[in-house]
Amino acid sequence: MNIDxxxxxxxxxxxxxxxxxxxxxxxxxxxxxxxxxxxVLRALGKRxxxxxxxxxxxxxxxxxxxxxxxxxxxxxxxxxxxxxxxxLGKLDELYGDKVxxxxxxxxxxxxYAKELYLCADDGAAALTLFRIFKEMGVEITPDVATALxxxxxxxxxxxxxxxxxxxxxxxxxxxxxxxxxNANINALMFETKPMEYFNLLxxxxxxxxTFCDGKVIALKVTNEMFARTGATPDQCDAIAAMSRQxxxxxxxxxxxxxxxxGFKFSLxxxxxxxxxxxxxxxxxxxxxxxxxxxxxxxxxxxxxxxMIALIETELK
Amino acid sequence: MNIDxxxxxxxxxxxxxxxxxxxxxxxxxxxxxxxxxxxVLRALGKRxxxxxxxxxxxxxxxxxxxxxxxxxxxxxxxxxxxxxxxxLGKLDELYGDKVxxxxxxxxxxxxYAKELYLCADDGAAALTLFRIFKEMGVEITPDVATALxxxxxxxxxxxxxxxxxxxxxxxxxxxxxxxxxNANINALMFETKPMEYFNLLxxxxxxxxTFCDGKVIALKVTNEMFARTGATPDQCDAIAAMSRQxxxxxxxxxxxxxxxxGFKFSLxxxxxxxxxxxxxxxxxxxxxxxxxxxxxxxxxxxxxxxMIALIETELK
Numbered sequence: 191m192n193i194d195x196x197x198x199x200x201x202x203x204x205x206x207x208x209x210x211x212x213x214x215x216x217x218x219x220x221x222x223x224x225x226x227x228x229x230v231l232r233a234l235g236k237r238x239x240x241x242x243x244x245x246x247x248x249x250x251x252x253x254x255x256x257x258x259x260x261x262x263x264x265x266x267x268x269x270x271x272x273x274x275x276x277x278l279g280k281l282d283e284l285y286g287d288k289v290x291x292x293x294x295x296x297x298x299x300x301x302y303a304k305e306l307y308l309c310a311d312d313g314a315a316a317l318t319l320f321r322i323f324k325e326m327g328v329e330i331t332p333d334v335a336t337a338l339x340x341x342x343x344x345x346x347x348x349x350x351x352x353x354x355x356x357x358x359x360x361x362x363x364x365x366x367x368x369x370x371x372n373a374n375i376n377a378l379m380f381e382t383k384p385m386e387y388f389n390l391l392x393x394x395x396x397x398x399x400t401f402c403d404g405k406v407i408a409l410k411v412t413n414e415m416f417a418r419t420g421a422t423p424d425q426c427d428a429i430a431a432m433s434r435q436x437x438x439x440x441x442x443x444x445x446x447x448x449x450x451x452g453f454k455f456s457l458x459x460x461x462x463x464x465x466x467x468x469x470x471x472x473x474x475x476x477x478x479x480x481x482x483x484x485x486x487x488x489x490x491x492x493x494x495x496x497m498i499a500l501i502e503t504e505l506k
Numbered sequence: 507m508n509i510d511x512x513x514x515x516x517x518x519x520x521x522x523x524x525x526x527x528x529x530x531x532x533x534x535x536x537x538x539x540x541x542x543x544x545x546v547l548r549a550l551g552k553r554x555x556x557x558x559x560x561x562x563x564x565x566x567x568x569x570x571x572x573x574x575x576x577x578x579x580x581x582x583x584x585x586x587x588x589x590x591x592x593x594l595g596k597l598d599e600l601y602g603d604k605v606x607x608x609x610x611x612x613x614x615x616x617x618y619a620k621e622l623y624l625c626a627d628d629g630a631a632a633l634t635l636f637r638i639f640k641e642m643g644v645e646i647t648p649d650v651a652t653a654l655x656x657x658x659x660x661x662x663x664x665x666x667x668x669x670x671x672x673x674x675x676x677x678x679x680x681x682x683x684x685x686x687x688n689a690n691i692n693a694l695m696f697e698t699k700p701m702e703y704f705n706l707l708x709x710x711x712x713x714x715x716t717f718c719d720g721k722v723i724a725l726k727v728t729n730e731m732f733a734r735t736g737a738t739p740d741q742c743d744a745i746a747a748m749s750r751q752x753x754x755x756x757x758x759x760x761x762x763x764x765x766x767x768g769f770k771f772s773l774x775x776x777x778x779x780x781x782x783x784x785x786x787x788x789x790x791x792x793x794x795x796x797x798x799x800x801x802x803x804x805x806x807x808x809x810x811x812x813m814i815a816l817i818e819t820e821l822k
Contacts (some may be wrong), residue, residue: 388711
C-alpha cells in the first residue's frame with residue numbers, strides 16, 4: 191500500500207524497537223539511509239538497529255561510528271532503499287514477509303512491505319528521507335547529515351547523473367551546512383580504490399567487446415579474475431559505471447560471475463535506452479539509466495546475445 | 507588594483523566593443539566564463555567576442571553554439587580565469603599588457619590587469635561571475651546558465667573536491683533551474699572518453715609498479731603504447747589523475763614518453779608530499795598536489811630511481 195508523508199511520519203513516530211533493513215551488496219544510499227534513520231530514531235528515545243545481510247565493505251565504516259548495536263527484540267521493521275524483498279539477501283528468509291514499512295525511490299518497487307512510501311522521482315532514497323526528517327522537525331546532526339549526504343552523492347554519481355535534480359543540489363548544500371564533510375566523503379566514496387581494483391580494471395578492459403557499431407560495450411568479470419587479482423565483487427560497481435563512459439556507447443553491459451557460479455548483468459545506459467526495461471525482459475529491474483538482472487537462464491553468452499538482439503530492436 | 511563588486515559592474519556596464527580573453531590549454535571554467543560574459547554583454551546591446559590562444563578542444567563546442575564572432579576593433583579587454591598574462595599563451599604578446607579588467611578566483615593572480623576583481627575563495631571563476639550577473643540584474647538565459655554550470659562543475663571536479671562549497675551547490679541548483687542541462691554537460695565533461703583511452707588505460711595499469719611499501723605508484727606510457735592503442739598524449743592527464751587514487755599511495759608518478767623521445771613526469775600527491783617541491787629538484791614545478799618535470803638528464807628509469815630516493819627521504 192502506497193502511503194503519504196503524513197502517514198509515514200505517523201508510523202515512524204509511533205514505532206518502538208525498530209529494526210532497519212538495507213539491501214544486499216550494499217551501497218552508500220541504502221547504508222546512509224539506514225544509519226541516518228537509526229540515529230534519528232535513537233535521538234527520539236527509541237531503540238533501533240540497522241543491519242545488512244552481507245559483510246559491509248570497510249570504506250563505509252565512517253557511517254557507523256558510535257552506532258553500537260542495541261539489544262532488543264524487534265517490534266517494527268523498516269526497509270530503506272530496498273525495492274524487492276529478494277534484495278534483502280540473507281535477511282529475506284527471516285524478515286522478507288515481515289517488513290512493516292518500506293521507504294524507497296525505485297519505481298520498480300514490488301510492494302512487499304505492509305506500507306510503502308515511494309518517491310520514484312528522487313535521485314536517492316536519502317533525498318526522500320531528508321524530506322521526511324524535515325517534515326518531522328527532527329534535528330539533523332552532523333552524523334545524520336554525513337549519512338544522508340553519502341546516500342545522495344553516491345546514488346547520483348556525485349551529482350553527475352541525470353537523476354541529480356536541482357533539489358538534490360539544494361539538499362546537498364544544506365547537508366554540507368549541517369556538517370557533512372563533502373570533500374572527505376567523496377574522496378572515500380569515489381577517489382580511493384584498492385590496488386586490486388586497478389588490477390581487475392586492467393584485466394577487464396583488455397577484454398572489452400563492442401556490438402551494434404560500438405553502441406553497446408560488454409565487459410566480463412569472472413571468478414578466476416577475482417581470484418587472480420584479489421579484487422572483491424563489490425568493486426565491480428565502479429567498473430559497471432565506467433562501461434557507459436566509452437564514447438559512442440549507449441549501453442554498457444558488465445557481466446559479473448557470482449561466487450556460486452552463474453552471472454549477474456549490470457547495465458548502464460544513455461538515452462534512448464531504458465536499462466530497467468531491458469533488464470525486466472530477463473527477470474531483473476532497476477532504474478532507467480542503471481539496472482541489473484541475473485542471467486541464470488542460459489550461459490552468460492547466450493543471455494548476452496539475446497540482450498544485444500533486444501537492444502538492437504530498441505534502437506530501431 | 508583590487509576592485510569591489512560595485513566597480514566591476516560599473517566597468518562592465520560602461521564597456522563597449524569588448525574582447526574577452528581566456529587562458530591557454532583551456533578548461534571548462536575559463537571557456538564557460540568567457541562565453542557567459544560574451545553572451546551577457548551582447549544581450550546588453552554591446553559588441554563582444556571571446557577568444558583563446560590555443561585550438562579549443564571539440565568537446566567544448568556546445569558552449570559556442572550561435573556565438574559567431576563579431577567584427578569590431580576592441581576597445582575594452584577583459585580576461586576571465588587568467589591568473590597570469592603568461593597564461594594567455596599566444597595572446598600574451600598582443601594583449602598581455604593591455605588587459606583592462608581581470609575577473610578571477612586564483613589566489614596566485616599576479617595582478618597584470620589594470621583592474622582586478624578577485625574572489626580567491628570561490629571554487630570556480632564561474633561562481634564569481636554568477637554573483638556579478640545577479641548583482642547586475644541581467645537575465646541568465648539557458649545558454650548563459652549552461653556556460654556557467656560548465657565552469658562551476660569542471661573546476662570542482664563535478665562538486666567533488668574541497669573547493670565545492672555549499673554555495674557552489676546552491677548556484678549549481680539555480681543554474682539547473684535556469685536551463686543548464688547538468689546531466690548532458692557532465693556526461694560530456696566527465697563521462698565520455700574515447701575507446702582508445704580505455705585501451706591505453708588497460709595497458710598502462712597492467713604495468714603498474716609500487717615502491718616505498720605501496721606509498722609510491724609508478725605508471726609508464728610509451729610512444730609504442732600510444733601507437734598501438736591509438737590514444738593521444740593528452741589522454742594521459744586522466745591516467746595521471748588516477749594514479750593518486752590507489753589506496754595507500756601518497757604519490758602517483760606517471761612517466762609519459764614525449765613524441766620526440768625522452769619522458770615527461772607527472773606527479774600527483776597526497777599529504778604530506780609536496781609534488782612541486784619534488785619536481786623542482788628535477789627542474790620542474792607546479793602545485794602542491796599536482797606537478798611535473800621533464801626527465802632528460804638520464805633514462806626515465808634513472809630519474810625514477812632518484813625521485814623515489816628523494817621521496818623516501820621526504821617521507822622520513
